[in-house]
Amino acid sequence: MSSATACPLDCYDACEIVYEEGKLKGLKEGHTQGFLCPHMNHYEKYKTIEKPRYRGKEITLEEALLKLKEMIASCDKSEVLHYRGSGNFALMQEVTDHFFASYGAVLTEGTLCDGAGEAGIIEGRGSNKNMPIGEVAKSEVVIFWGRNPHTTSSHLLPLIKDKKIIVIDPIRTKIAKSADLYLQIKPNTDLFLAMLLSRFLHIENGCDEEFLDAHATDYEEYYELTQNIRIKSVLDQIGVSLGQLGDILAMVKDKRVAIVCGVGIQKYRDGVDVMRAIDAFAAMLGLFGKEGCGVSYLGASREGIESPFNKKAKKISKVDTAFADFKTVFIQGANPLSQMPDSQRVRESIGKVENVVYFGLYENETSEVADLIIPAKSFLYKDDVRTSYSHNVMSFMPKVAQSDIGISEYDLASYLCKEFGATLESEEFYLKHFKNFAVQKIDGLWYVEKREDVPYKNGFDTKTKEFVFQDEFDAKVDEEQSGFYLITSKSPTSLNSQFNRDEKVYLHSSLGFGEGEMVVISSESGSVALKVKHNDDLRDDCVLIYSGTRGVNNLTTSKHALYTKSAIFQENRVEIKR
Ligand SMILES: Nc1nc2c(c(=O)[nH]1)N[C@H]1C(S)=C(S)[C@@H](COP(=O)(O)OP(=O)(O)OC[C@H]3O[C@@H](n4cnc5c(=O)[nH]c(N)nc54)[C@H](O)[C@@H]3O)O[C@H]1N2
Ligand SMILES: Nc1nc2c(c(=O)[nH]1)N[C@H]1C(S)=C(S)[C@@H](COP(=O)(O)OP(=O)(O)OC[C@H]3O[C@@H](n4cnc5c(=O)[nH]c(N)nc54)[C@H](O)[C@@H]3O)O[C@H]1N2
Ligand code: SF4
Ligand SMILES: [Mo]
Numbered sequence: 001m002s003s004a005t006a007c008p009l010d011c012y013d014a015c016e017i018v019y020e021e022g023k024l025k026g027l028k029e030g031h032t033q034g035f036l037c038p039h040m041n042h043y044e045k046y047k048t049i050e051k052p053r054y055r056g057k058e059i060t061l062e063e064a065l066l067k068l069k070e071m072i073a074s075c076d077k078s079e080v081l082h083y084r085g086s087g088n089f090a091l092m093q094e095v096t097d098h099f100f101a102s103y104g105a106v107l108t109e110g111t112l113c114d115g116a117g118e119a120g121i122i123e124g125r126g127s128n129k130n131m132p133i134g135e136v137a138k139s140e141v142v143i144f145w146g147r148n149p150h151t152t153s154s155h156l157l158p159l160i161k162d163k164k165i166i167v168i169d170p171i172r173t174k175i176a177k178s179a180d181l182y183l184q185i186k187p188n189t190d191l192f193l194a195m196l197l198s199r200f201l202h203i204e205n206g207c208d209e210e211f212l213d214a215h216a217t218d219y220e221e222y223y224e225l226t227q228n229i230r231i232k233s234v235l236d237q238i239g240v241s242l243g244q245l246g247d248i249l250a251m252v253k254d255k256r257v258a259i260v261c262g263v264g265i266q267k268y269r270d271g272v273d274v275m276r277a278i279d280a281f282a283a284m285l286g287l288f289g290k291e292g293c294g295v296s297y298l299g300a301s302r303e304g305i306e307s308p309f310n311k312k313a314k315k316i317s318k319v320d321t322a323f324a325d326f327k328t329v330f331i332q333g334a335n336p337l338s339q340m341p342d343s344q345r346v347r348e349s350i351g352k353v354e355n356v357v358y359f360g361l362y363e364n365e366t367s368e369v370a371d372l373i374i375p376a377k378s379f380l381y382k383d384d385v386r387t388s389y390s391h392n393v394m395s396f397m398p399k400v401a402q403s404d405i406g407i408s409e410y411d412l413a414s415y416l417c418k419e420f421g422a423t424l425e426s427e428e429f430y431l432k433h434f435k436n437f438a439v440q441k442i443d444g445l446w447y448v449e450k451r452e453d454v455p456y457k458n459g460f461d462t463k464t465k466e467f468v469f470q471d472e473f474d475a476k477v478d479e480e481q482s483g484f485y486l487i488t489s490k491s492p493t494s495l496n497s498q499f500n501r502d503e504k505v506y507l508h509s510s511l512g513f514g515e516g517e518m519v520v521i522s523s524e525s526g527s528v529a530l531k532v533k534h535n536d537d538l539r540d541d542c543v544l545i546y547s548g549t550r551g552v553n554n555l556t557t558s559k560h561a562l563y564t565k566s567a568i569f570q571e572n573r574v575e576i577k578r
Contacts, residue, residue, distance in 0.1 A: 006395030008379035012153040014388035071355040075327035077104035085334020090384035098309035102422035108318035110565025114298040116271030119564040126461030130299025138292030139258040147262030172537035187485040189238035194277035199226035208286025216467035256292035267570040304450035320558040324352035337365035341556035375406035382408035394438040483573030491546035506535040506544035523572040526554035
């Protein structure tokens, strides 16, 4: 007997899974192409929490739910915070938002992930409609700009085999090594590169004027803005030559081009402007509304689906969350003590909370400090539905096996709604509600009906229907900060803090630190001691510590990106000491 489900993880690919006698396999048909990644290939080997605990003592699930009810009832509604992360990306995770919002508790807003880039896209286009990976398959040239597909989106790789590849990344990643053109750019200088590309494209008469006259008429003003950049000094500083600029333009002019961006470009204070400038270059090339062209970033995974849940609540930022203002904090599908920026601040603030509840699958820094631990059911043992931020498929995730461990999000929300007198529909009602937004296509898969494979065919979603270019920017390459750039990209062996977490700091061998030597990396926020591993794929002004490494966020700031509530994990510079 085999049953179909889908991977629940926060990942571009959103693979479809065939579950056969305890084994997980990738569906042959469609975007999954018959393979999964290491996380799912070894999913069963990661030990989950089996029993609920209260202050270190094992209790039954009934006792745990009663305790949770008491904790919620023990304080004012406004002193209850629901903090939800993205450990499971399926849609029923939000059912708990429904309870907490209906009850009158506080929820969070903003993001630790892609928010700055998304805000930049919305500024220019009026919405964030993504180029799905199926369209990238039709491109002639693919630019990987701050995206590491071998680690974070491996199902894109078979689709780009015959294409010209350009990579822009401070780390010589695997895709950079086989690229036709690779720019080892200095971190956080992509804004200048993107604006210079637009400028030289205009000088070389390479702009798509027909497109611009129809959909982005302010392009001459934008060209003028790009003229504020001092070419030679900026190129020297960002580590790119005039020849490389010319090479990129020669490769992309009059071609079907996909610009595949990741979160790497926008983990900075000016992340909104960076993404907007890359989008502007795409507009200058006329890449919108055409097959095989566009910008593929993290789209809105909920696009085209109306939420059936009540989410009307007071919301506070999930980046610099003042946990200490609350008496009961319910943490679901998240490991804030590792994954939020400025871990020391988070630890101190959560330390002042009377009742910390952790509702998750794995032991981690957050379960270590929680008063009440409630094990969740893994995706195999509950019903759900998911969508992706990189393609338009809706995957159904019915329960494929039975387990007595833990509780599902629906059952937990159902218990709380009943106890506190909030209304909730049946689980089937919500699952059906989601499915109603999808239609089946000839490949047998279901797709979110309202999502387009080629968005912006009839113009943009801004008020004027035109692309809105930025009209000002900070013309200086930031030279005020000293120290090494901190890169905290995604690890091949973990999904943020789930699974096999890395424990090292990666440095260029020319810096003189020995392999295996313990060093202390520090920033204005804090420090972490880690063993050195040499990596000459890095620039010598960069320090690489993967997301999910214990202590990496001791180094990061809880400030927001400009104009939006998004975290900026690579803003702080760091020092290295023996
Ligand atoms: N294996 C694995 N897969 C994952 C995850 C995981 O933890 N592990 N996490 C998932 C999640 S939550 C997300 S959001 C996605 C993110 O997936 P990606 O978007 O691929 O994210 P990152 O690895 O953070 O960054 C991508 C690249 O940006 C580069 N970069 C860093 N700074 C800069 C810069 O200033 N300029 C430029 N041009 N490049 C820069 C990094 O060197 C890196 O190679 O991956 C998802 N998939
Ligand atoms: N330095 C640095 N920090 C980063 C990043 C970075 O690149 N660098 N990346 C940021 C990004 S992009 C993201 S998205 C965040 C991610 O940060 P988080 O959202 O905190 O994600 P995870 O670390 O994956 O932890 C999720 C937890 O969810 C729980 N979980 C898994 N499945 C389920 C389930 O079905 N139900 C319940 N209730 N719980 C479940 C697991 O126990 C796991 O510990 O991290 C951010 N932090
Ligand atoms: S590639 Fe992504 S979606 Fe596919 S199995 Fe791995 S984590 Fe899940
Ligand atoms: Mo993310």
